[in-house]
Structure formats: C-alpha cells, structure tokens
Amino acid sequence: xxxxxxxxxxxxxxxxxxxxxxxxxxxxxxxxxxxxxxxxxxxxxxxxxxxxxxxxxxxxxxxxxxxxxxxxxxxxxxxxxxxxxxxxxxxxxxxxxxxxxxxxxxxxxxxxxxxxxxxxxxxxxxxxxxxxxxxxxxxxx
Amino acid sequence: xxxxxxxxxxxxxxxxxxxxxxxxxxxxxxxxxxxxxxxxxxxxxxxxxxxxxxxxxxxxxxxxxxxxxxxxxxxxxxxxxxxxxxxxxxxxxxxxxxxxxxxxxxxxxxxxxxxxxxxxxxxxxxxxxxxxxxxxxxxxxxxxxxxxxxxxxxxxxxxxxxxxxxxxxxxxxxxxxxxxxxxxxxxxxxxxxxx
Numbered sequence: 001x002x003x004x005x006x007x008x009x010x011x012x013x014x015x016x017x018x019x020x021x022x023x024x025x026x027x028x029x030x031x032x033x034x035x036x037x038x039x040x041x042x043x044x045x046x047x048x049x050x051x052x053x054x055x056x057x058x059x060x061x062x063x064x065x066x067x068x069x070x071x072x073x074x075x076x077x078x079x080x081x082x083x084x085x086x087x088x089x090x091x092x093x094x095x096x097x098x099x100x101x102x103x104x105x106x107x108x109x110x111x112x113x114x115x116x117x118x119x120x121x122x123x124x125x126x127x128x129x130x131x132x133x134x135x136x137x138x139x140x141x
Numbered sequence: 142x143x144x145x146x147x148x149x150x151x152x153x154x155x156x157x158x159x160x161x162x163x164x165x166x167x168x169x170x171x172x173x174x175x176x177x178x179x180x181x182x183x184x185x186x187x188x189x190x191x192x193x194x195x196x197x198x199x200x201x202x203x204x205x206x207x208x209x210x211x212x213x214x215x216x217x218x219x220x221x222x223x224x225x226x227x228x229x230x231x232x233x234x235x236x237x238x239x240x241x242x243x244x245x246x247x248x249x250x251x252x253x254x255x256x257x258x259x260x261x262x263x264x265x266x267x268x269x270x271x272x273x274x275x276x277x278x279x280x281x282x283x284x285x286x287x288x289x290x291x292x293x294x295x296x297x298x299x300x301x302x303x304x305x306x307x308x309x310x311x312x313x314x315x316x317x318x319x320x321x322x323x324x325x326x327x328x329x330x331x332x333x334x335x336x
Contacts, residue, residue, distance in 0.1 A: 108172040108269035110179035111276070120271040125313060 004084045004094075004131055005067065008033070009102070011115040012077040014041030018118040022131055040081065044071065074099055094130070101126050159213065172269050179270075179281060189279045197287035197302075204291020207235060220296070224323070224331045227296050231289055232259055239288070240265045250320075255328055259289070259319040260307075267317065280304045282317050289319055299324040 006028075009018035016037035021027055028036070044058045062069040068088060071081040072095035080095050080102070105123040106112050112120060182195045212218055215234055221227040232247040250256030264282045272279055282304030290302040301322045306315040 104269055105271065108169070108176050109271055110176040110183070110281075111271070111273050119273060122269065122271045 004082055004088065004091075006083045007098070007127075007131070008037055008040070008079075008081050008083075009118065010037045010041055010079045010081075013115070014038045015115070017116065020127065020131075040069075040071075041079065044073070044079065070095060072096065072099065078102070097130055098127065101130065159210075161214070168265075168268075175266055175281075175284070176270075178284075189276060193279065193283040196281065196283040197290065200284040200287020200289075201291040201294075204288040204293075205295045206291075207239065207288065208292045208295050211235065211238060222297075223334065224298065224327065227293065227298055228257055228321075231292055235288075235292060253322070255323045255325075257321045257323075259321070261317050261319075263314065264304075264317045278306065280306055280317065282319070286319055289321065293321070298327050300327070 004022045006022060007018070007020040008016060011017050014037065016034050019033045019037075047059045048056050058071070058073055060071055062071075063086065066086070067083050068086050068091070069081055069083050070091040071079060072092070073079045080098055082091055082095060084091060101123060105126060106118055106120050107114075109120050109122075112118065178199065179192075179196070182192055182199075186192045186195060211230075211234055212220070215238075216230075221230055228247060231244075233243045236242065236244045244259045244261055246258075246260045248258045248260065250258060264285055266284055267281055270281050272281075286302040286304040290300065293300045293302070301324075303320050305318050305320060307318050308315040
C-alpha cells in the first residue's frame, strides 16, 4: 500500500499552520518545513499568473521521480497539500476529507484563532485515523 | 402557509396553540453559535472560573425556559415533586429534547447522600471543542450544567451543578459527568415525603 510522507496546511498568507509527518522518509526539522511551506505558497501563486488560460486555480499535482505532491486550495485560500509516494491513489478525496475535518474540529473550536498554528487534540486524533492506509482505500469508493 | 384546509382564525396571538417547533436543527449552526458564545465570554472575563460561571448563567436561562416548555408539551402541566422523578425527567425528557438522545447514565453518588451524577460519553456541546492544555480542567459542559441547574432550581429542587471530565482507562477521550449536589432542604423534604 503506497504511503503518505507528510501533510501540510498553509494559511492565506503562506504561513505554515499545521505539519504532520507520517512516515520514516522525508523527515524535516521545523525551519525547513516553514521554508517549504512558504516556497509552495509562492509557487502556487506564480503558477496562477503563468497560466496561458484565464481562471487558473493553481497547481493541483506535482509529480517527481520519488514523490507526488497533491494540493487542494479551499475557497478562503487555505491550502492543504500532501507529499506521498508516486502513484498513491485517492489523494484528492483524502484532501477533501481533511478539509472537512478542518472545518469541523478546528473552525468550530472556540479556542482556535484563525490563521494561527493548529493545536487541536480532536483534529489530531481524527487526522491520524484518516491517514491510516486502510482508511485511505475506503475513501476511493 | 403550511397546512391544508381551513385554519381557525385566532384574534389574539396568545390563544393560538403552541407549535411543536422544528424537530431538527443544524449541528454546524449550533456549533458555530456556541463557539461564538464561548469566545465572546472569554473576552469579558479575567480568569477561567469566571468563564465557567458565565457559561453556567447562560445555561441557567435556557434551563428555566425548557422546564416551562416541557412541562406544558410533554407532561400535560404536571409538576414533579419527588427527587427521582425530577432526575429522570432531566435525564430522559430534557436530554431527548435538547440533544436528541437520553443521557448515557444516571447514578447516585456513593460518598454523599446528596450527590447524583448524569454521565455522557461526549456532550453534544463539546463535540468539536478541544480544550488547550493551559486551560486545565475547564469544561464547556458548564453550559449544560447551567441548563440542569436552571431546570432543577425552577422545579423547586435547588442544587449546585458542575461538569467534570472523568478519564477512563483504555479510551483517549474522557467521559463527562454532570455532578448534582442537592441542597439540604431538598433532602429533608424528600425524607418527609417518603414516610
């Protein structure tokens, strides 16, 4: 079963608000994560400008030799992206499911400040369950 | 206008029968509203005990109204006079109407005569809330404790009601217990009525 390496959530201004590292490969320290997040935010914005077609919504999939990067941008501008093994299926539905978890356990939490780093226990618990490989397969139904 | 056929015209709005109301309410809408209630109160207070008290007061207002409404709708305007009666009313009827299900359990406290506990695996109001570590034992269930207090006080059973998290082995999330401590006069009256 193909694996997910890591999950990032970045806010409207490009700051990293959540990082989860799911596997043994591709571990990074905090500063590197922050840099990667702002890099991705800028690349995403530039890609919207570079597009020859009007109304481009930015990069959705980046494929490389050793990994795939799937990105989902919500309407308010929060970006969810996941770095996984090449060819991992159902990543788009996983990202949409994670967005649902975000709206439930983060946005409905009175102790969470918008655009700040996410420190919600319920979000972590449900996310861990969602990322387990058997659950991801169910999403692809 | 809802309803088929001729409706009786009432000249005075107070003569109209009370409607049953909408049975279903959006959980998300309530969650956002409750979250805003907590956030608003947080800006008005200096410490956590104050915040709990404010949530309790908000719940108290709900509780007193719910008691009136349910006595009319569900019980045909009968009044509960016995302790177990009012407790099972809270545990079943009030919970069913407010949260869509009866409470998980109702227990009598073992250490003190005047303590009773209503337990719930997870309170509906707490479903999406994660308490930050630095807030210690704060529980947004204080709102529900306030509702129970409102119902009991207005039914003539004054009590101190609080909400607590009870950690359970083998489960990540603790259970919530609403602890009800009745005033002396209630126990005395109950003892007199039992004779």
